[in-house]
Amino acid sequence: MKxxxxxxxxxxxxxxxxxxxxxxxxxRLPVEDIRIQYHEDLSPLxxxxxHCAFIETYWLREIVLGDNAxxxxxxxxxxxxxxxxxxxxxxxxxxxxxxxxxGAVHSENLALLADPPAHMRQHRLMRADYLLDFLVQHYAxxxxxxxxxxxQRELRISGPWTPGRTLTPANPLGEALxxxxxxxxxxxxxxxxxxxxxxxxxxxxxxxxxxQYPVTNAEYLAFMxxxxxxxxxxxxxxxxxxxxNTRVDCPALWRRAEHSWYELSAAGPRDLKPDAAVRGVxxxxxxxxxxxxGARLPHEFEWEAAARAGLLQGLGQVWEWCANRFxxxxxxxxxxxxxxxxxxxxxxxxxxxxxxxxxxxPVRRTSFRNFxxxxxxxxxxxxxxxxx
Ligand code: AVJ
Ligand code: FE
Numbered sequence: 001m002k003x004x005x006x007x008x009x010x011x012x013x014x015x016x017x018x019x020x021x022x023x024x025x026x027x028r029l030p031v032e033d034i035r036i037q038y039h040e041d042l043s044p045l046x047x048x049x050x051h052c053a054f055i056e057t058y059w060l061r062e063i064v065l066g067d068n069a070x071x072x073x074x075x076x077x078x079x080x081x082x083x084x085x086x087x088x089x090x091x092x093x094x095x096x097x098x099x100x101x102x103g104a105v106h107s108e109n110l111a112l113l114a115d116p117p118a119h120m121r122q123h124r125l126m127r128a129d130y131l132l133d134f135l136v137q138h139y140a141x142x143x144x145x146x147x148x149x150x151x152q153r154e155l156r157i158s159g160p161w162t163p164g165r166t167l168t169p170a171n172p173l174g175e176a177l178x179x180x181x182x183x184x185x186x187x188x189x190x191x192x193x194x195x196x197x198x199x200x201x202x203x204x205x206x207x208x209x210x211x212q213y214p215v216t217n218a219e220y221l222a223f224m225x226x227x228x229x230x231x232x233x234x235x236x237x238x239x240x241x242x243x244x245n246t247r248v249d250c251p252a253l254w255r256r257a258e259h260s261w262y263e264l265s266a267a268g269p270r271d272l273k274p275d276a277a278v279r280g281v282x283x284x285x286x287x288x289x290x291x292x293x294g295a296r297l298p299h300e301f302e303w304e305a306a307a308r309a310g311l312l313q314g315l316g317q318v319w320e321w322c323a324n325r326f327x328x329x330x331x332x333x334x335x336x337x338x339x340x341x342x343x344x345x346x347x348x349x350x351x352x353x354x355x356x357x358x359x360x361x362p363v364r365r366t367s368f369r370n371f372x373x374x375x376x377x378x379x380x381x382x383x384x385x386x387x388x
Contacts, residue, residue: 148379
């Protein structure tokens with residue numbers, strides 16, 4: 001077997017593993033729960049699995065092979081811009097039917113990928129197994145989002161719980177790392193990288209320091225107990241308006257117990273570890289916290305420069321809000337479709353770097369840019385401080 005073939009076998013196995021994870025999540029839930037919309041920004045769990053199977057089939061059959069027999073009637077259900085979130089529950093198949101349908105189209109797709117006809121191999125999307133990487137990463141991102149849905153479901157169904165430990169506040173340590181002085185290359189040219197990670201370009205530091213660790217639960221509690229949610233001067237104008245509207249006073253999954261706090265997760269209630277990264281805060285809260293701590297959020301390039309120098313610790317617990325908006329790199333070219341990144345370069349989306357406990361290896365890389373609007377709290381997001 002040639003090296004290239006080995007790569008392909010591994011990628012096919014990865015795709016199959018992603019699909020199995022999705023099936024497992026659906027398979028162990030009560031029948032009714034897969035069609036519930038638990039949060040206005042999230043889709044029903046059943047929709048996610050159907051969408052992943054649809055997207056896989058759409059790219060392989062409709063785009064590469066020009067055969068729309070399976071997908072033609074499903075565009076209005078599974079293309080996000082053709083079916084608003086609130087309408088999705090009514091389209092979710094019954095659990096067994098969903099498992100059977102997604103299982104069947106997925107097996108057919110795997111067989112096609114394992115032994116593609118000659119004209120399929122020539123397609124530009126098949127070069128360097130691009131489409132396989134793309135589909136694996138697509139599944140990986142939806143699987144993470146399915147965990148956000150599971151956490152919202154816990155918020156809905158779980159009763160009172162007694163934490164095993166008391167969370168006590170701690171002042172932010174502010175252990176700072178010096179950002180590299182010399183220019184650092186930002187982005188990734190690997191074939192698997194998304195359009196928004198390219199092209200690579202040099203960045204020279206502006207600020208000087210970035211925190212070694214993300215902000216912790218204990219530090220965030222200090223902000224709360226110091227009336228961080230009530231001090232207007234810590235908030236930007238839009239941030240304050242957002243707060244006034246939502247009346248938020250703690251991270252999204254935190255719950256108050258008699259003498260302390262705990263948090264809900266995709267796997268149920270759990271203690272808030274004092275040194276674990278705080279999760280479930282939006283950009284505005286991250287911004288207010290950093291002002292309270294006498295710091296600021298890092299620009300995404302500061303974050304990436306520090307991550308490339310191997311400096312950052314505590315990675316992979318939460319997505320970390322960056323100071324800047326999501327924007328195209330100089331020389332950006334959209335691929336494999338206009339809609340992946342371009343619509344979100346709208347000055348309303350912030351950038352998140354790093355990755356959470358639910359982020360799977362195919363999308364865990366230093367150059368990966370996640371993006372959400374500034375008010376989102378259902379994602380597993382926290383922050384890391386920076387200083388000039
Ligand atoms: C990059 C996570 C914001 O969920 O909308 C999934 C990823 N794009 N299917 C999203 C995505 C198309 C995207 N995020
Ligand atoms: Fe998608």
